[in-house]
Amino acid sequence: MSTPVLLHKSPFEMLFGSSPVLTHFKIFGCACFPFLRLYNHTKLQAKTIKCVFLGYATKYKGYLFYHVPTTRLFLYRHVIFYEQQFLYPNVLHTSSTTLLSSPSCSPSTCHVPIVTTENIVVTSITSSSSHHTSNNTPALSIVSPSSQSITASIQASPSTLVALDISFNPDNLQVVLSIPPLNLHPMQTKSKSGITKRKALLTSIHDSGATEMSLMELATYKSAIKVYVWLQAMKEEVHALHTQGTWSLVPLPADRNLVGCKWIFKIKRHSDGFIARHKARLVGKGFSQEPGLDYGDIFGPVVKPAIVRLVLALAAHFNWPLRQLDVKNAFLHDILQEEVYMSQPPGFEDLQHPHLVCKLHKSLYRLKQAPRAWNDRFTQFLPSLGFATIYYDSSLFVKHLVMRLWCCFSMWMILL
Amino acid sequence: MRLVPIIQVIKALTTEFDIKDLGSLHYFLGKQITRTPTGLFLSQSKYVEDLLIKSKIVDAKPCDTPCLPYHRLLKEDGEPYSNPKVYRSIVGALQYLTFTRPDIAFSAHRVCQFMQNPMVSHFTAVKRILLYLKGTMHFGISYTRGDLQLKAFSDANWAGDPNDKRSTTGLVIFLGNNPISWSFKKQQTISRSLTKAEYRTLSFTSAEVD
Numbered sequence: 001m002s003t004p005v006l007l008h009k010s011p012f013e014m015l016f017g018s019s020p021v022l023t024h025f026k027i028f029g030c031a032c033f034p035f036l037r038l039y040n041h042t043k044l045q046a047k048t049i050k051c052v053f054l055g056y057a058t059k060y061k062g063y064l065f066y067h068v069p070t071t072r073l074f075l076y077r078h079v080i081f082y083e084q085q086f087l088y089p090n091v092l093h094t095s096s097t098t099l100l101s102s103p104s105c106s107p108s109t110c111h112v113p114i115v116t117t118e119n120i121v122v123t124s125i126t127s128s129s130s131h132h133t134s135n136n137t138p139a140l141s142i143v144s145p146s147s148q149s150i151t152a153s154i155q156a157s158p159s160t161l162v163a164l165d166i167s168f169n170p171d172n173l174q175v176v177l178s179i180p181p182l183n184l185h186p187m188q189t190k191s192k193s194g195i196t197k198r199k200a201l202l203t204s205i206h207d208s209g210a211t212e213m214s215l216m217e218l219a220t221y222k223s224a225i226k227v228y229v230w231l232q233a234m235k236e237e238v239h240a241l242h243t244q245g246t247w248s249l250v251p252l253p254a255d256r257n258l259v260g261c262k263w264i265f266k267i268k269r270h271s272d273g274f275i276a277r278h279k280a281r282l283v284g285k286g287f288s289q290e291p292g293l294d295y296g297d298i299f300g301p302v303v304k305p306a307i308v309r310l311v312l313a314l315a316a317h318f319n320w321p322l323r324q325l326d327v328k329n330a331f332l333h334d335i336l337q338e339e340v341y342m343s344q345p346p347g348f349e350d351l352q353h354p355h356l357v358c359k360l361h362k363s364l365y366r367l368k369q370a371p372r373a374w375n376d377r378f379t380q381f382l383p384s385l386g387f388a389t390i391y392y393d394s395s396l397f398v399k400h401l402v403m404r405l406w407c408c409f410s411m412w413m414i415l416l
Numbered sequence: 417m418r419l420v421p422i423i424q425v426i427k428a429l430t431t432e433f434d435i436k437d438l439g440s441l442h443y444f445l446g447k448q449i450t451r452t453p454t455g456l457f458l459s460q461s462k463y464v465e466d467l468l469i470k471s472k473i474v475d476a477k478p479c480d481t482p483c484l485p486y487h488r489l490l491k492e493d494g495e496p497y498s499n500p501k502v503y504r505s506i507v508g509a510l511q512y513l514t515f516t517r518p519d520i521a522f523s524a525h526r527v528c529q530f531m532q533n534p535m536v537s538h539f540t541a542v543k544r545i546l547l548y549l550k551g552t553m554h555f556g557i558s559y560t561r562g563d564l565q566l567k568a569f570s571d572a573n574w575a576g577d578p579n580d581k582r583s584t585t586g587l588v589i590f591l592g593n594n595p596i597s598w599s600f601k602k603q604q605t606i607s608r609s610l611t612k613a614e615y616r617t618l619s620f621t622s623a624e625v626d
Contacts, residue, residue, distance in 0.1 A: 309515075322441035
């Protein structure tokens, strides 16, 4: 009780500095599923059955339950409560008020959050034989609960864990029980407990899947084909490849190797994290290429770090202007020297000719010879602009001009 | 005036390739390049930052040196490290960092030798390099105007590797006052004297200058 004397705090809070933990208080009479392994004789017996929550054990940390069909009382710690569900809805008020008004639960002793059940004692069964027979008939559900009032009580002796010392003491407590139509089979099923929820895994996919999957970088083509944005991205990519004339459909020669291909999905973001666009890219499975058949030389020269630093040092010395250029889709425009046959892209097969394969004219990402093909094309083009490689590094191109301005090109960057 | 030929070249390239002009050079291959009044400054601070986030030591206390003096790393040294993949990935990143960081080149060279079978003690050495990087994230190289003379410096530590007793060559090459090349490399053969190790180093360095 909070009082003005104690600054509107309860005595417990003043004494211990924190408010009492009340999470283990449950609603009396609610349905619960205790863990019954200790009470079972064989391991094939049910691990739990639906019981009624009665109260708290005095000498143990645990709860008391009562199972109606077997008229047994249990005491155990590990329990799952269903506090919205009551086995005896019309009795709820009587039972809870009776329990709360029992003398052992007076406010003075309640600061320790265990209600004594020394003499509390509860519920059940005089007319079990009558309702057991009637359980099997569906007509029972129509029978009004009050007609089946049962009065009983069980004395719980906390000294033994298997506390089943039943002695009738009708004066202590009066409980009216309504009997729901029970299946007599001891196995507890979801439908018996009234649970009709779908599995969490399925619900997440069906309900919120579409929006989430457009925000994820998917790993497989199968999952991406269901999402609209990814499908559009794939269409764009295939269209771009067609306009470039990347491949033509031919039958696969008998002695050639077929290279697979797959889709890669990437989300391009702005620097602030917002999605710029969805990018689907068709890549070749380079690992399925056969040497000699699908590729010969694959080494693509790259610039040495020392050369980059040398150029930068010279640029600093002569105060050259430096420019940076980026070649878009560098690997997609390069003409392949070798004959490479690739399977048709998944999802975009030619319906009239499903047996044909793509003969690649231009390179794709992740093919083994792609970097070399790019290097060939670039190095063949540059001399037409008056650039020449230097002797020490074939990735550096130099052009001498009358105005003492040099232009240097490297594989990946362009310095001027 | 000076930019005219450049623009001509860019135009010629654009007709042949699908090219995007990124303007003046500021960031490429993970290196930041900034112009200073005296020249250029090269650093990889963003790369270091990403590496520290990747290896989850963002909040660690920085360290003053990248490795302990005379600390020998043995091949079979106690427990094997539980995640060799992570070790290789981080050490590979350190190797790339030596592009602008000669100060960690030697430490990186040492931990690189245990990629195949990393031990816990080797990973401790890697962590020390990362902690050093944390304190010196914004270090880089500045290129300034000077004479254009090549100068090379070299040294060897005789039988510096306790595992196979081979010596290590270290060299730096300067163009004027700008360092342009450096490397640490274990020598191919075992030298029986320091003089021999140093002699090998000299020949290696002169070959590199050439």
